[in-house]
Amino acid sequence: MAIPSDAVKPTLTSDQVKVLIAIVDTFIPELTGQELENFVRDYSDGTNEEALRAFAKAGIVNQNLADTIVEKIHSLPPEKIEELGTVFKLLSTKLGTLALGGTYGDFPSLSREQRTQIVLSWSNSMITKFRILSRAMCSLAAVTFYSSPLEAVHRGIGYPGPDPQMHSERYSAKTFPSYDFIEVPPEGLELTFDVVVVGSGAGGGVAAAELAKAGKSVLVIEKGHCYAQSELTLDQADAFQKLYENGGSLANHDGAITILAGNTWGGGTTVNWCASLQLPYYVREEWAKLGLPHFVSPAYQQSIDTIIERLHVTDKFIEHNRPNALLLEGCRRLGYPTGNIPQNTGGHKHSCGWCGFGCRFGEKQGTLMTFLVDAKNHGAQFMQDTFVEHVLIQKGKAVGVVAYQNGRKITVHAEKVVVSAGSIHTPAILQRSGLKNKHIGRHLHLHPVNYVFGKFDEKIECYQGSIMTAITTVAENTDGKGYGSKIEVPSNHPALNSVFLKWRNAADHKRRMMEMNHIMPLLVLCRDREGGFISIGSDGLPRINYSLSKHDAVSIEEGIDRCLRILVAAGAKSVWTTHRDLEPFDVNPELGYDDPAFKKYLAQVKKIGVSAHTTNIGSAHQMGTCRMGGSPSKSALKPTGETWEVKNLYVADASAFPTASGVNPMLTTYSLSHSIAQFIKKSYETTSKL
Structure with a gap:
């Protein structure tokens, strides 16, 4: 089976690269001539002309970001590189450009106006692949440009860059714990432990701590890297590259859904937004009916309580920032x-509005600040930058893992193996290990999200203050069976903001980015019912196969409707969705949400509907793919977290969720892993009595 260091990927030719750069330059170019002068005239207040001009003149190409763009394309799966390469090859010829864009002439040699018309035609095409191509290239350009530490961009849009407090006394008040990591010599390494835990996030961290405290020798293997406190720069581009899967450029099979997943020491707990919601009781009852009575038992509540106490989870010290306060006010009025x-x-x-880039202050209680410390204090050992290829299985029992660190092989012998690599990589490890249960990789849930925006006269600065501190459940039960959407406030930094803004032309997009500090986004988080699946590519790595179902689209549509109403009730001057063909609605301040014109707008939004190909869909939660259940015909895992097929092989992470949690899954992942750790301890007790 291939491992990442062995995988040979295709690369773009020089002609294909020229086409790629011409496409992204179409989306984020340098403004010149009258276009530049109009931009400066419209936004200048007499004191900021220099900053405005610098921002308008900044572009992908003249800011030397072309190499970054190419690197991001080359980080994609081989089949995606080949697919895009075919498109770029056609666009490098006159006839190919005529066929794909309706204009005769190789794409790089066309004027920007001609290229603009081509990419707009793709975004409105009846052919789904063209629409996805347009969106993917626009997102690639926007994220690369607006996440880069360009002073011209930051000054132009009024963004402070990395957290201004990052070098304050608050930073020096608390230090990160230190960890020692096993390094593999050139000849490889062979180790023996009682338990090997794959992954260091909410699942792996808790399992490691609980089993180490029980007196077991534990090894935690993490494929990400542990960054020192001083190495967390809180810079967007740097954080995406260091802390996120695929540099923050992960997507589903057709590129229509952008997915954020942690890839660092502490996993998703290092980059999440602190939201610690308990699993709703109606979901616990649903899981119990699937053969898992533990979830409605006092024992499971005890696991939740234990986690809450260790992390000191509470809402007593919340100070709502302006957008969260506006969410509450809009809801109150409605x-x-x-x-x-x-x-x-x-x-x-x-x-800490920059917590998605790592909590430099050590205040957020991720596993690197808590459970991994507990594991360390009880003798656990650790490996970073280490990719687990497969589980070793002998006579139906797990007996260790085979892993690679910088191409060097490690064989770890262990009595028990706990896979906590997340809902994307856990099923891939099991599949590479030869497990055949049909539910491994299935039932992937992503909590697909959509954004709705409101523009206010006042400054919102949706990256300042505490992240995601308020919620409304007004749309959580759209189908009457516990499926719908929660509405929350995201942290809105330039890269994220740029992706969800409509693109009509280069100047218009920059104009919209100028308004960022006055924009308030609301996040529609859908509890998806249908799900997708994880498959294995030719390189041995996982592929995310997921499409938004009609049922789940309705849940998002209802959430969008409520978001628009909330924003208008909160005082927004204009509101809009991410629908490509729908213009913003200008609010009549006298009539507000009672305006007949607004009601027509809501009806229009509902009529258009939601799909991943006509609106911008994202995800930051991955669940399912190795779900627990009452029988092997309906699940991949026993109620104890052990696989049905292989003894002593456990899964303890969000992949074990039977269905989507419907709330931010971090606390549920912690508590589920804590429960599974108790089952593992009991298995030792049972064995000792035999």
């Missing part, structure tokens, strides 16, 4: 239910 979102911040106030 009579919608609201609540605070408890935070895993150690029982302290936590104002």
